[in-house]
Amino acid sequence: MKILTAAQTRAADSFTINQQGIASVDLMERAAKAFTCWFENKFRPDKAIFVFCGPGNNGGDGLAVARLLHARGYVVQVLIVGDTEKASADFRLNLKALPQEVKPVVVTEAVATPTVPADAVIVDALFGTGLNRPVTGLYAAIIANINESKACLVAIDIPSDLYTDSQTPAAGAVVKAAYTVSFELPKLAFLLPQHEELIGEWHVVPIGLDAGFIAATPTSYHLTCLNSAQQLLKPRSKFSHKGTFGHALLVCGSYGKMGAAVLAAQACLRSGVGLLTLRAPAAGYTVLQTAVPEAMTLADTNKKHLSSLPKELAPYTVIGVGPGIGQEKTTRAMVGQLLATASQPLVIDADAINLIAGSDKLKAMLPKGKVIFTPHPKEFERLAGKTANNYERLERLQEFCREFSCYLVLKGSHSAVGTPEGTIYFNSTGNAGMATGGTGDVLTGIITALVAQQYSLEAACRLGVYVHGLAGDLAKAEVGEIAMVASDLIRYLPQAFQKLLQV
Numbered sequence: 001m002k003i004l005t006a007a008q009t010r011a012a013d014s015f016t017i018n019q020q021g022i023a024s025v026d027l028m029e030r031a032a033k034a035f036t037c038w039f040e041n042k043f044r045p046d047k048a049i050f051v052f053c054g055p056g057n058n059g060g061d062g063l064a065v066a067r068l069l070h071a072r073g074y075v076v077q078v079l080i081v082g083d084t085e086k087a088s089a090d091f092r093l094n095l096k097a098l099p100q101e102v103k104p105v106v107v108t109e110a111v112a113t114p115t116v117p118a119d120a121v122i123v124d125a126l127f128g129t130g131l132n133r134p135v136t137g138l139y140a141a142i143i144a145n146i147n148e149s150k151a152c153l154v155a156i157d158i159p160s161d162l163y164t165d166s167q168t169p170a171a172g173a174v175v176k177a178a179y180t181v182s183f184e185l186p187k188l189a190f191l192l193p194q195h196e197e198l199i200g201e202w203h204v205v206p207i208g209l210d211a212g213f214i215a216a217t218p219t220s221y222h223l224t225c226l227n228s229a230q231q232l233l234k235p236r237s238k239f240s241h242k243g244t245f246g247h248a249l250l251v252c253g254s255y256g257k258m259g260a261a262v263l264a265a266q267a268c269l270r271s272g273v274g275l276l277t278l279r280a281p282a283a284g285y286t287v288l289q290t291a292v293p294e295a296m297t298l299a300d301t302n303k304k305h306l307s308s309l310p311k312e313l314a315p316y317t318v319i320g321v322g323p324g325i326g327q328e329k330t331t332r333a334m335v336g337q338l339l340a341t342a343s344q345p346l347v348i349d350a351d352a353i354n355l356i357a358g359s360d361k362l363k364a365m366l367p368k369g370k371v372i373f374t375p376h377p378k379e380f381e382r383l384a385g386k387t388a389n390n391y392e393r394l395e396r397l398q399e400f401c402r403e404f405s406c407y408l409v410l411k412g413s414h415s416a417v418g419t420p421e422g423t424i425y426f427n428s429t430g431n432a433g434m435a436t437g438g439t440g441d442v443l444t445g446i447i448t449a450l451v452a453q454q455y456s457l458e459a460a461c462r463l464g465v466y467v468h469g470l471a472g473d474l475a476k477a478e479v480g481e482i483a484m485v486a487s488d489l490i491r492y493l494p495q496a497f498q499k500l501l502q503v
């Protein structure tokens with residue numbers, strides 16, 4: 001699914017209006033109907049509804065929603081903030097269309113806003129994508145009032161005063177929505193951790209924007225949804241054998257962190273790899289042979305930390321390195337040896353990222369077009385530098401992937417996959433239960449297995465994060481978010497892959 005800017009969405013709206021021969025107010029009606037349909041499924045008609053409308057088309061949506069909810073038996077109070085003389089044409093049409101029973105109140109000063117009961121619902125239709133400067137004065141005061149209310153807050157399209165595509169100036173006040181219901185496509189702002197408190201739970205409802213126009217509109221940002229993950233997954237051929245699915249080498253573990261190696265190895269095996277060899281310090285030999293009998297283990301001569309690679313690297317289709325390896329000097333030397341000698345794709349995680357981040361010499365040795373990094377935000381910061389906000393971080397991600405011709409999975413809610421071309425694919429699965437030790441090791445195992453099976457590096461990253469999050473979502477249904485541990489994800493990998501195979 002594409003993510004478009006506010007300007008591109010406006011262009012899609014106009015194109016659709018022309019192409020389908022409808023008036024812009026008809027498209028607004030579609031949007032209002034789609035919102036109302038979502039709303040009816042969420043809130044019963046015994047809830048009092050307060051709709052706050054601004055002067056633009058977002059306010060017009062609010063008026064149309066108020067009319068539709070009134071017709072469905074909700075008690076609706078409309079509050080218009082600002083000067084209706086300056087309102088948009090579609091706003092005015094919808095103001096006229098309000099039934100007499102819904103008497104809108106024009107709010108000219110913040111003190112005049114009614115007290116909204118705690119069990120009511122506020123619909124925020126103050127501003128949408130047309131916001132072009134930080135709000136001040138009356139609007140800022142109204143937003144402060146709305147945010148203080150205990151009522152449930154539902155934003156139409158986007159919480160008022162949040163910028164759609166760029167950093168919202170600190171000076172502005174932003175509505176803190178519990179739910180945001182947007183039209184046709186998600187917005188970039190929804191996918192950024194810094195906006196969690198403002199956006200709440202977001203939903204996208206279709207309004208029939210022209211699919212051809214959207215397909216032809218260029219964008220760097222995409223969201224990987226079930227449909228695209230299903231298309232990425234390759235079913236197995238009847239005549240395949242274990243050689244078809246590659247031989248992965250996982251270089252992992254250190255004394256006290258052998259669990260990371262076990263998790264990565266089990267996840268790799270549960271993600272369809274043909275053969276798996278583990279390279280771990282000697283202290284891990286018995287642990288790994290016992291915990292992961294399906295894998296072969298080649299012990300390092302060093303007891304506690306990795307110090308060297310297996311003699312032959314040629315048999316391996318892909319090498320994953322990092323889970324639990326620590327940052328000993330001998331291990332840094334081993335990572336250098338890997339970068340200098342490996343010709344196959346590399347999946348680089350955890351302390352292998354930290355070791356490379358701390359050494360310009362190692363960075364300079366990174367092979368082009370063959371590396372996948374899987375950092376969490378702190379590791380990314382060490383690797384690519386600090387940034388002031390999530391928008392800057394996305395730019396840095398694009399720059400880094402271009403500079404090193406690499407793929408990078410920036411882990412988090414809506415993990416972002418960066419490609420050497422500067423495209424970013426956000427993920428749509430996963431939950432807060434996955435914020436626990438070891439889930440990153442599981443991801444490394446999954447992505448390594450997919451690369452072993454000849455998925456392109458881009459497909460391995462996108463499918464890997466999707467299936468990892470899906471396993472987390474399936475585990476959540478059984479164990480919840482609080483009690484979830486990384487091995488729960490491995491238990492649910494089979495069901496996650498099965499779900500992707502269902503048409």
Ligand SMILES: NC(=O)C1=CN([C@@H]2O[C@H](COP(=O)(O)OP(=O)(O)OC[C@H]3O[C@@H](n4cnc5c(N)ncnc54)[C@H](O)[C@@H]3O)[C@@H](O)[C@H]2O)[C@@H](O)CC1
Nearest residue numbers: 013028031056057058127128129130131132133134135157
């Ligand atoms: N264009 C279309 O056909 C459709 C638009 N839709 C709705 O229309 C919205 C966009 O409408 P608009 O482009 O009219 O924009 P908005 O409704 O977001 O607001 C624009 C108005 O607010 C004023 N404004 C902007 N920033 C301000 C500030 N900081 N303080 C005070 N006033 C400010 C502008 O001068 C303009 O009058 C979308 O978010 C969506 O809700 C939907 O109805 C779907 C169809």
Ligand SMILES: [K+]
Nearest residue numbers: 124127158160
């Ligand atoms: K809004």
